[in-house]
Amino acid sequence: MNADTRRKIVMAAMDLFAEKGFQSTSVADILSRTQVHSGSLYHVFPGKQDVLAAVLEAYRDGIEEWLLAPAWSGIDDPVERIFALLGAYRTMLATSECTYGCPIGSLALELHEPDPAIRDLLAANFENWTLAIQRCLDSAGARLPAALDRRRLAEFVLTVMEGAVMQARTYRDIGYFDRNIAMLRDQFDLLIREAQRERVPA
């Protein structure tokens, strides 16, 4: 099997697509970073687009190991887990001087008319992320209002993260990220207080 060649290509492409985007990354860029030659790449992948698909599959299948587990290590409270995950994105922004944010979001807006397969993979990545948040919200149980639509709020958390990353990157100022996350935190505090009033009615 050529599993090693494939792995090297996917890992390099992951980095390059996050750094420069899909279109600005040439196949030659991937080759030079991996010491793999073009014939080998095209032996493993039908084309550049299939490398992108493999990258998106890697993100999709690796979310638990590479994103959630590190972000949640030592954190049990489900609400704190949500903000710990957002903190992981903050770290990405901070360590890159606000140039990387969410690689999936960047690709989602860069590719205007993606093949259905690519679009489905982008959606699957968003879906996994949203479901991870929703599991936290479900775990929060009665700390959140009973009538609260957990799925909606999970989608909203993704929305805020992506919008906050976009502004921080554009302004090259992490303050935009922090202020938006603080707004979301305020909203969570309100919801939690509302649920408290539910449990101990006046």
Add this chain to the structure above:
Amino acid sequence: MNADTRRKIVMAAMDLFAEKGFQSTSVADILSRTQVHSGSLYHVFPGKQDVLAAVLEAYRDGIEEWLLAPAWSGIDDPVERIFALLGAYRTMLATSECTYGCPIGSLALELHEPDPAIRDLLAANFENWTLAIQRCLDSAGARLPAALDRRRLAEFVLTVMEGAVMQARTYRDIGYFDRNIAMLRDQFDLLIREAQRERVPA
């Protein structure tokens, strides 16, 4: 003067960049749509990047006339104006089967290492948009809590719009936009009720 040639190029480039993005739009695309020849384009603009700058300047200078005025025609209530503006983006999504969203947001995430001039123009567009929202929030006066940070909330409205557009486009489902905007609406309702309690203390 070559003002007409320039105007034709900028308008065509506006459409094309919104449809296909900056990198996927070739100079030849702009030429064929405008019946302008390459020499003329390069007589008016030093290069493709300067066309992008002109497009971003057009968005920046035209926000009042082309975005705010149409969205706010016949709407006086400042809070309703905010959601009317979001409604304009909904219409863009709906009429394009969720392929166009916010052209500025798309460009902001597509261009990973833009020239400082381009980055400043992207930021200026976000800034104008945020300030328009902030003026609405200021106009709402005592209907919103006195302690509320209007600037932060305005940034948050942009965040939610961009994140909602991203998901609607990725899933090709306007429901994602609607649900996120509904979440924002709920938050506004909460703020307004909080301000009411402020004015009529228990």
Add this chain to the structure above:
DNA sequence: AAATGATTTGATTGATCGTTCAATCAAGCC
């Protein structure tokens, strides 16, 4: 060791890209 198929090599292809430029044209001024 021979055979076979999988994998790698790297030069090469053809298409497309942004850009250039000599030429032509139109309009106003002396």
Add this chain to the structure above:
DNA sequence: GGCTTGATTGAACGATCAATCAAATCATTT
């Protein structure tokens, strides 16, 4: 009528791109 200036034309250029392919090499089996 010449002269100047600015705009337009469209063929051409070099660079870069994704992709190809025949030959070489490696790994496995017989």
